[in-house]
Amino acid sequence: xxxxxxxxxxxxxxxxxxxxxxxxxxxxxxxxxxxxxxxxxxxxxxxxxxxxxxxxxxxxxxxxxxxxxxxxxxxxxxxxxxxxxxxxxxxxxxxxxxxxxxxxxxxxxxxxxxxxxxxxxxxxxxxxxxxxxxxxxxxxxxxxxxxxxxxxxxxxxxxxxxxxxxxxxxxxxxxxxxxxxxxxxxxxxxxxxxxxxxxxxxxxxxxxxxxxx
Numbered sequence: 001x002x003x004x005x006x007x008x009x010x011x012x013x014x015x016x017x018x019x020x021x022x023x024x025x026x027x028x029x030x031x032x033x034x035x036x037x038x039x040x041x042x043x044x045x046x047x048x049x050x051x052x053x054x055x056x057x058x059x060x061x062x063x064x065x066x067x068x069x070x071x072x073x074x075x076x077x078x079x080x081x082x083x084x085x086x087x088x089x090x091x092x093x094x095x096x097x098x099x100x101x102x103x104x105x106x107x108x109x110x111x112x113x114x115x116x117x118x119x120x121x122x123x124x125x126x127x128x129x130x131x132x133x134x135x136x137x138x139x140x141x142x143x144x145x146x147x148x149x150x151x152x153x154x155x156x157x158x159x160x161x162x163x164x165x166x167x168x169x170x171x172x173x174x175x176x177x178x179x180x181x182x183x184x185x186x187x188x189x190x191x192x193x194x195x196x197x198x199x200x201x202x203x204x205x206x207x208x209x210x211x212x213x
Contacts, residue, residue, distance in 0.1 A: 027080035027148045034144035035072075038137055038175040046133075046179035057183050064104055064188035065177045071097045071196065072141075072170030075163045079145045082160045083152025094163060101170075101193060108189030127191035130173075130180055134195035138172025142203065149211040157208040165203020169196040 042048070051057045074094045145164045154160040173195040182188070 022084055022152050024080055024084070027083060028077065030144050030148055031076050031080060031141065034140045035171050035175070038140050038172065039178065041140075042137060042175050042179050046176070048178050049181045051181055051183070060185050060188060061183035064185075064192060065174055067097075067101055067104070068170050068177065068192060068196070069174040071101050072167050072172075072174055075170060076141065076145060076167035079160055079163050079167055080148060082154045082156065082163070083149050094166070098166065101196065104185070104189035105193050108186050111185060126182060127187060130176065130182070130187070130191045131194045131198075134173035134176040134192060135169060135198055136172070137176045138168030138170075138195065138199055141171045142168035142199070142207075146207060146210055149207075153213050154211055157212050158204060160211060161207030162200055162204040164207045165200040166196055168203065169199025172199070 049057075052061065071094070074097050078094050142164060145167060149157075149160055149164070173192050177188070177192050180187075180192070
């Protein structure tokens with residue numbers, strides 16, 4: 001004997017609207033666009049340093065910027081995946097890359113201590129400029145990731161906020177680093193890594209209220 005449909009269920013069904021499914025490739029495309037636009041804006045604003053093309057860049061330039069870029073990409077990919085509700089997702093890859101990135105400032109400080117220059121820096125003004133510019137350069141990436149997270153339903157908004165900040169700071173620092181001719185471990189290890197730490201803290205505070213559901 002068939003039961004009559006429940007009025008409550010019928011009412012709820014009437015209010016349902018189709019939702020476009022979230023595809024990770026779309027989130028990655030949005031991230032790629034934001035990163036490309038950031039690099040383009042840096043090129044228009046500062047111009048890209050041609051030293052690496054002419055063999056004038058030290059090895060640490062490629063190591064530091066490459067590692068910073070990898071941290072940004074891995075963290076951003078993790079954030080894109082967080083937009084899809086899932087429980088128990090692990091971010092081991094991003095954590096190991098962050099641990100590897102921490103080697104740069106630790107090495108810079110150790111060398112400064114060995115050289116007796118721990119309390120000073122010969123290029124503080126340049127360093128502060130790179131720190132501020134690298135941090136600001138991550139705004140487009142941060143905005144793109146927040147928009148993507150709001151389309152989905154992240155189950156761990158605090159973690160998503162932290163890695164959004166890491167991704168924005170790292171990719172912003174990487175983009176601006178392409179224009180910076182300073183290629184010493186002291187400069188790159190301190191001032192180009194600092195935006196990652198500061199942006200991670202800001203992301204942890206600012207992003208969660210924007211993406212909670």
